Amino acid sequence: MINYIKVLVKHILDFIFPNHCLLCGTIIQNKNTICTECINNLAFRHKDKYIFCKTCGNVLEDINSICNCKKEHNYYFNEMRAVFYYDDSIKYIIHQMKFYNRYRICFDFAIIASFYYQDFIKANDIIIAVALSTKRKKERGYNQSAIIAKNIALKLNIPFNDKLVKRHKNTKPLSKAGGIEERKMITENAFSIEHDCISMFVGKNVLLVDDIFTTGSTVNEISKIIKENVGVLNIDVFCIARA
Ligand SMILES: [Zn+2]
Ligand SMILES: [Zn+2]
Numbered sequence: 531m532i533n534y535i536k537v538l539v540k541h542i543l544d545f546i547f548p549n550h551c552l553l554c555g556t557i558i559q560n561k562n563t564i565c566t567e568c569i570n571n572l573a574f575r576h577k578d579k580y581i582f583c584k585t586c587g588n589v590l591e592d593i594n595s596i597c598n599c600k601k602e603h604n605y606y607f608n609e610m611r612a613v614f615y616y617d618d619s620i621k622y623i624i625h626q627m628k629f630y631n632r633y634r635i636c637f638d639f640a641i642i643a644s645f646y647y648q649d650f651i652k653a654n655d656i657i658i659a660v661a662l663s664t665k666r667k668k669e670r671g672y673n674q675s676a677i678i679a680k681n682i683a684l685k686l687n688i689p690f691n692d693k694l695v696k697r698h699k700n701t702k703p704l705s706k707a708g709g710i711e712e713r714k715m716i717t718e719n720a721f722s723i724e725h726d727c728i729s730m731f732v733g734k735n736v737l738l739v740d741d742i743f744t745t746g747s748t749v750n751e752i753s754k755i756i757k758e759n760v761g762v763l764n765i766d767v768f769c770i771a772r773a
Contacts, residue, residue: 552626552635553619563635564623569642573615575772576646584609586746587772603746606753607765611650612743612772613643620771624741633672639770640681647768648686654737654766656730657683657690660748661697661721678770679739688737694727694760695752721752723759732761743769 548557551565558565564572575582581590583597587610590597599605614620627635644651651657659679667673676692683690699720736756740749746767753765 552623552632561634561637563632563638568619569638572619573617574646575612575615586610587612587743603750605746605750606757607738607746607749607767609650610743610746610749610767610769611647612769613639613646614771616742616771616773624771627674628670628741631671633674633677636674636677637681640678640685643678643768643770644682644685650766651682651737651768652686652688653735654688655734657688657737657739658694659692660738660740660752661692661695663697663699675740678741679737682739682768689730691727691730693724694731695721695755696724697721718751721755723755728760731756734762735764735766736762738765738767739769740767741770742773743767743771744773 549559549561549563550556551558551568552563553568554565556565556567562569575587581593581595582588583590583599585605585608586597586599586603588597588599623635626632627639657679659673659676661676662670662673673692680690680692682688697720738749738752743749749767749769753767756762756765
């Protein structure tokens with residue numbers, strides 16, 4: 531009887547507050563935030579036949595081209611993959627996800643990421659996410675990258691840890707920063723290692739998840755501190771969009 535009432539209440543609530551697609555407004559029958567048609571129209575990077583630099587995601591001229599990003603930025607991570615180009619639709623979706631409490635978008639992104647990038651993600655032993663400072667997490671109520679990372683981990687059955695790297699400097703959002711140098715200065719010394727967690731990372735391949743990859747200064751700063759303090763084997767980066 532209680533179950534029957536629960537189902538009835540759910541149907542009534544669904545009728546009064548139907549689930550609308552974030553982009554086109556159509557009513558969606560499931561819990562997704564974006565309808566299937568709009569998802570298919572998103573700017574997926576893998577749908578292009580371009581050759582991308584495996585580390586920074588830049589488009590390369592041909593298979594023999596060499597990108598000098600590793601030297602130029604002194605990247606501590608090995609490879610990076612991003613699901614989407616940072617076009618207007620993705621920009622809007624990520625903005626809603628971060629600043630308008632639409633954290634359910636994270637679940638959609640996790641499903642998409644686990645589907646298209648399963649092999650890349652599964653090559654790692656443990657997943658972590660870019661941390662927010664305690665203050666920012668309190669303001670927002672959630673860490674979008676951590677929700678995405680945790681749900682990818684659940685889907686692909688990989689351990690997830692959100693304790694290894696702490697963000698103790700309350701930096702201004704990178705989206706408001708100017709050039710590469712300013713971004714580097716903002717992220718420098720913003721993170722620290724939680725020593726209690728180190729043992730579970732020794733000798734492991736680590737996947738670091740973030741929402742947007744621009745110059746990579748945040749993920750690089752985290753990769754640097756991990757590489758210098760924790761005996762990990764390798765760090766790869768996974769992002770939702772490449773700006
Ligand atoms: Zn739609
Ligand atoms: Zn590159």
